[in-house]
Amino acid sequence: MENLPVEVIGNILSHLESARDVVIASSTCKKWREAWRCHLHTLSFNSCDWPIYHELSSNSLEILITQTIFQTKALRCLTISMDDVHEFSAASVIAWLMYTRDTLRRLHFYVRTPPMFNIIEKCGRQKLEVLALGRNFITRVEPSYQKFPCLKSLSLSFVSISELDLCLLLSACPRLETLSMVSPVIASSDLQTSMEISSSSLKEFSVESFGLDKFVLEADLLEHLHLKDCTFEVFELIGKGTLKVLKVDDVSVIHLDIGENADNLEFVDISNFTIMWPKFYHMISKASKLRRLRLWGVVFEDDDEVVDLETISVCFPQLSHLSLSYDLRDGVLNYGLQGLSLLVNVAVLELGWTSINDLFATWVAGLLERCPNLTKLIIYGFVSEVKIHEECQILAKFTEFIIELGRKYMHVKIEFEYE
């Protein structure tokens, strides 16, 4: 231990992250104290780390955080995350941000601040690469003198910002690659029904718990698009065909338009969604490079619609990972399994049921036949707490059936996940 240079001790202490752990460990010896004062690069005040944080008043917390931060010298990564009960004064937050402004690269700040305090103004903008805010207000953005030249990742959770300021903020971040919004509060004088944002550098966009009539995103370099727990009438992506990953989870959208952006899609993950199959299929049909397709807990708008394997195998020849879980009806088996073409590249198959019936076993068998190079099959099942006799019988029959299948397809590893 004596041989370790003090910077390395600083690195080790930085991996502790939690301020309390770091301060305690640093008092071990003189060298460690020097490491904590001069070479600590990461520090975190997170209410999850120490129960006492809940019991302290906001004022006491501010003093504690100030005293701790002011003993360090070269902080690169600062996390302050408290629960909803606390609110920090502008003066304290400004003091912390000014003190760390020259070295800070990553700031995670999830604490309520006063409504009139515009946190963006006080952030050290020159070096910041990651900015994550929660429960704050962005009241005004002046792109002419508030630029974030190094910012790569921006995350806003429960942050209040107007559409105009959001657009201005994006234009002030010329290198932004990741934008994530959770429950944004769009401040506006009138009832906001639509929004349009654009970024020429954005590669990943995710939005969660949001609702609007119309949302338009213009991003020529976008590769990842995630929508979760949202309600839109129209969601439109305007881009240049770079989209690789599309994830839609628990979303209600009448018109989802990704334009002519399907050509490079590699992963499509749709869950808890009502699909109009022809329209959806048309949207992704050009994705000949698709490697992973997941349709989980989806409901088809039209009772007669099914996902037919013939279409999937023809349109997505490079598919290596297929995950399907939806209500099976007779039509699904007859129409969905017809055809002869094989899914030659599928190596992993995930199949799930929400309420088990005899059709499921037949479906599994049918799919196994179509995947000659399968190496792994994972069955996801939902077992209800109260099992009636009939359900138990079906489950038993299914188990026997799978054992038989296992014998027939010896090269396939079969796993189960029940919840």
Added chain:
Amino acid sequence: MSKTVKDAIETIPTDEINSISLSLVRSEILTKVIEYCKKHNSAQMSDVDLMDWDVEFANVHYTTLFDLVLSANYMNINCLLDLVCGKIADMIKGKTPGEIAKLFDIKDVSTYEEDN
């Protein structure tokens, strides 16, 4: 993977390279470092499997960990440095200063008042 080695290769003219001096690294430790670099460069394992492998790799006596930290620092291999520093940090977490000093056999334990 090692910035030190990369820099050495880039600065020394190619026809003069016979060996790159890594005088501070013991051979047993260098073997482990090479094992790590090979595993991480091979791209044969999935991310999850690689993480499990890393956990096993770092599951060694603390003196070996310190040697690995020194080597990774000297050879400038950031991912290995992060892995080993993280492992040492896990060992420190939740312990009192006295317990830490005992665990790592730290002799130079001075009190707070002595420095201030």
